[in-house]
Amino acid sequence: MKKTILTLQQRKENQQKITMLTAYDYTTAKLMDESGVDCLLVGDSLGMVMLGYESTVFVTMEDMIHHSKAVAKAAKTAFVITDLPFMSYHTSVYDAVYNAGRLIKEGQAQAVKLEGGQAFCEHIKMIAQASIPVVAHIGLMPQSVLALGGYKVQGKDYQNAKNIVLDALAVEQAGAAAILLECVPAKLAKFITELVNIPTIGIGAGAGCDGQVLVYQDMLSMYDGVSSKFVKSFAPVGEQMKKAFGDYCQEVKQQQYPASIHEFAMDDEIMQNLKS
Numbered sequence: 001m002k003k004t005i006l007t008l009q010q011r012k013e014n015q016q017k018i019t020m021l022t023a024y025d026y027t028t029a030k031l032m033d034e035s036g037v038d039c040l041l042v043g044d045s046l047g048m049v050m051l052g053y054e055s056t057v058f059v060t061m062e063d064m065i066h067h068s069k070a071v072a073k074a075a076k077t078a079f080v081i082t083d084l085p086f087m088s089y090h091t092s093v094y095d096a097v098y099n100a101g102r103l104i105k106e107g108q109a110q111a112v113k114l115e116g117g118q119a120f121c122e123h124i125k126m127i128a129q130a131s132i133p134v135v136a137h138i139g140l141m142p143q144s145v146l147a148l149g150g151y152k153v154q155g156k157d158y159q160n161a162k163n164i165v166l167d168a169l170a171v172e173q174a175g176a177a178a179i180l181l182e183c184v185p186a187k188l189a190k191f192i193t194e195l196v197n198i199p200t201i202g203i204g205a206g207a208g209c210d211g212q213v214l215v216y217q218d219m220l221s222m223y224d225g226v227s228s229k230f231v232k233s234f235a236p237v238g239e240q241m242k243k244a245f246g247d248y249c250q251e252v253k254q255q256q257y258p259a260s261i262h263e264f265a266m267d268d269e270i271m272q273n274l275k276s
């Protein structure tokens, strides 16, 4: 059965962990869906892991819609959330609602996610009022990399921690369906999770969250970028792929592949006629 926003809320109420992975293409999303993962996030991290951009700030609405459609087609049971990219909602509440609508109608997503707390409550409120479930991403917000000057753990000092707590309370009040907490101390994430009534999904936020998300290239060791402390490699898939690609090249060069079992047959008689 197709999971919905209610599935996530029920998981929190029943104290069952929510599982989420990023997904960007049909084939991988289908494997994840069949594995039973609750939720597929079409993250704007696709800018880096799928498109090779330096950061997520270059990702466009068209990029998001293109990948979201592919993931949605594969998600028979998983709930699909798609990121609003940088500058698709910052410019106005109107743009936020309009672009959230595009991710639903064109991207076939079931919910959207934006980065922001107190400063984006009006945007969250109006998206929710348009009957679009909206996830608020707080803590480390990668779309703010230019202003932050890099990616750092957030909420380590009192003022910063308090501000993140206020963000969480504000987005819940504004109507966010869930909170994504990125790179904050585990104690802070646990405190917020107990404080709010909506589910929290953590990445680099410890075990106290209602759910967890990882970028799949990180958990499969497929991506060469710097790996954070919070990432766990679940299988050396990157290495396995590289080896398979190398084996293929070697077999082609040494004329081991294709072998006769890989070839299509034809009647000798037809060949004779062709030659004459």
Ligand code: KIV
Residues within 6 Å of the ligand: 022, 041, 042, 043, 044, 045, 046, 083, 137, 180, 182, 203, 213, 215
């Ligand atoms: O874009 C993304 O993959 C994300 C996750 C890191 C939460 O927002």
Ligand code: NA
Residues within 6 Å of the ligand: 043, 044, 045, 083
């Ligand atoms: Na993102």
